[in-house]
Amino acid sequence: MPKKLNRSFYARNTVEVAKDLLGKVLVHRIGEKELKGRIVETEAYIGAIDKAAHCYNNRRTERTEVMFGPPGHAYVYIIYGIYHCLNIITQKEGEGAGVLIRAIEPIKSLEQMAVNRYGKDLSELNKRQLKNLTNGPGKLTMAMKITKKNYGDDLTGDRLFILDDGYKSFKIAKSKRINVDYAEEAKDFEWRFFIKDNPCVSK
């Protein structure tokens, strides 16, 4: 039986959580529908020491407030005025840290994801559209219909949560994070983790 990740899973060092989230299953329930995807790429952000983090230097705004709350909640923000990004809050309340979910492998309700991404039936998608369904932070939120309505969602609840189904036959690779060149020394932190050779990892 797959098991829902509990609060203590998230209440640990962010880099450890980022690695351990790989292979887990992200679930979003919308009414009767259930969308699922396996997490294949993550990035860690730790406000206390990380100039790339929105909450660096204890920067508390309306947007970042949830990052300073208890772990196991969703931080959803809008990037470039267009796309949404999903983060999972980690460590202890007040610390300001989280994990960006950068890519998933679709598992369930691919028909709905096709409609959410392209407004088309799954059978009408070409090869490239299929490959690009959820292989990026903005793409997966669009496919799973994760929006600012999910801001602050408690992942121990029943709307948005993460399952451990025991999948662990993979190797973890790491690299520098994507698009944080402005972050001075923090741009070189190797805090991006992904499942080696998985086709759904971002480009």
Next chain:
DNA sequence: GTATGGATTGTC
């Protein structure tokens, strides 16, 4: 009120 730039994506 105004200016600035971004934890991205799609197209050229």
Next chain:
DNA sequence: ACAATCCATACT
């Protein structure tokens, strides 16, 4: 390689 696109933030 670069434009699209607009919200959140910082500053006046």
